[in-house]
Amino acid sequence: MKAVTGEPEVHYAQTSDDIAIAYQVVGSGPVTIWMPSLSNIRAQWRVPALRTAYERLSDDMTLVLYDGRGTGSSGRRVGDLGLAAHLRDLAAVIEAIGADRVNLLGYYHAVATAVAYAAANPQRVDRMLLFGGAARMREAMSPAQTQALLSLVEQDWDLFADAAATAWLGWGSGENAGRVAEAFRTAATPALARDWFAEAARMDVSALLDQVVAPTLVLHRQAASQIPVEVSRQLADGVRNGTLVELEGSTPTLFVEGGAQDLAMASRWFLTGEVRREPAPTPGGPTVLTAREHEVLRLIATGRTNALVARDLGITEHTVERHAANLYRKLGVRSRAEATAWAIRNGAD
Structure with missing residues (x-):
C-alpha cells in the first residue's frame, strides 16, 4: 500500500432499495469496516486526529469507510432510516468490495446495526469492536446532556454541530474540533438529522445479542458521563463472546484522548483477537510497540x-x-x- 496522500477515492455501492452509498477503501490485509454514525467521510479526512486513525489502522488492514444513506456523499433522497435500511447500506458496501469475511467497528448509532448484522451473518463477521452505543439505543441517548444537545438539531443546526464536536464528544478546541464540527454540519440536513436521531432511538437489538457469535470487544471511557458504564456492560455481557474494557479518561470518543493507545488496542484486537490496553509512553518508561x-x-x-x-x-x-x-x-x-x-x-x- 502506498502512503495515503490527499483524500481516498470515493466509490459507490447500490443498495437493494436503490440508494447510492459512498465508500472508501484504504490499506491491505483483513477487511475492517468502520461503520458510520452521522457521517461525512470526505470531511472527516480533514480532521487531523481522524486522519491519523484512518492511516494507522490502514497500515495493518483494509479499512473501509462509508456514509450511511442520507448523509455525506451518499444518496440524500431517502425515506426509510430504520435498522433494516442501515443493514441494507452495510450489505451493499460488503458486496461492492467483494469481502467474504469482515471485522466491524461499530461507533455510536452503528452499534445496533453491527449487532444485527453479526447476528444474521455469523459466517461473515470475524470480530467486532463496539463503542458508544447500546443494544437499546435509547439507553445510550437518554442522559440529560444528550437530550439537551439533540434539542438543538432543529433550533440551531450550527450550534448543534459546534456543541456536538466540543462539549458532547470532547474534541476540545482547535483544528480537530473545528473540523469535526464542519463534518457534522455538512453530514446531513437538520430535517434528516432529526429523523435520523428519532429512528436511532427506536433501535432495539437486545433480542439478537445471544445470536452473536463473533468475539466482541466493547470499549467504554471510565469517566464519560454521556453513556453510563452499565449500558456498555450489558452490551458486552449480552453477546456470547463479549469483553468489556474500561478505558482511562473522560472523553466519549476513541482515538483522541490516549489516541495512540486506543489505536494499538483496536489494531491488536482486529489482527489477533488479543485484548491488551497499551500503557501511555512515559519518559524513561517501557517502549510501546503496536x-x-x-x-x-x-x-x-x-x-x-x-x-x-x-x-x-x-x-x-x-x-x-x-x-x-x-x-x-x-x-x-x-x-x-x-x-x-x-x-x-x-x-x-
Whole structure:
C-alpha cells in the first residue's frame, strides 16, 4: 500500500432499495469496516486526529469507510432510516468490495446495526469492536446532556454541530474540533438529522445479542458521563463472546484522548483477537510497540528481508518499511542489526 496522500477515492455501492452509498477503501490485509454514525467521510479526512486513525489502522488492514444513506456523499433522497435500511447500506458496501469475511467497528448509532448484522451473518463477521452505543439505543441517548444537545438539531443546526464536536464528544478546541464540527454540519440536513436521531432511538437489538457469535470487544471511557458504564456492560455481557474494557479518561470518543493507545488496542484486537490496553509512553518508561510493529520486529530479527516480511504478514513492502521506520524510532536504533540486537536483549518473540 502506498502512503495515503490527499483524500481516498470515493466509490459507490447500490443498495437493494436503490440508494447510492459512498465508500472508501484504504490499506491491505483483513477487511475492517468502520461503520458510520452521522457521517461525512470526505470531511472527516480533514480532521487531523481522524486522519491519523484512518492511516494507522490502514497500515495493518483494509479499512473501509462509508456514509450511511442520507448523509455525506451518499444518496440524500431517502425515506426509510430504520435498522433494516442501515443493514441494507452495510450489505451493499460488503458486496461492492467483494469481502467474504469482515471485522466491524461499530461507533455510536452503528452499534445496533453491527449487532444485527453479526447476528444474521455469523459466517461473515470475524470480530467486532463496539463503542458508544447500546443494544437499546435509547439507553445510550437518554442522559440529560444528550437530550439537551439533540434539542438543538432543529433550533440551531450550527450550534448543534459546534456543541456536538466540543462539549458532547470532547474534541476540545482547535483544528480537530473545528473540523469535526464542519463534518457534522455538512453530514446531513437538520430535517434528516432529526429523523435520523428519532429512528436511532427506536433501535432495539437486545433480542439478537445471544445470536452473536463473533468475539466482541466493547470499549467504554471510565469517566464519560454521556453513556453510563452499565449500558456498555450489558452490551458486552449480552453477546456470547463479549469483553468489556474500561478505558482511562473522560472523553466519549476513541482515538483522541490516549489516541495512540486506543489505536494499538483496536489494531491488536482486529489482527489477533488479543485484548491488551497499551500503557501511555512515559519518559524513561517501557517502549510501546503496536501489535504489527512487534510482528515486523520479530521477523526482522530472524533475518528476513522486507520483501519476505511483507509476504509472511500479507502486507506490502512499503507498509513494512513504514513499520520498520516507526519501530526504529521508538527503540532508538538505526539499523536492522541494532533492532535485532534490541529484540534479543528484550526477548521479543
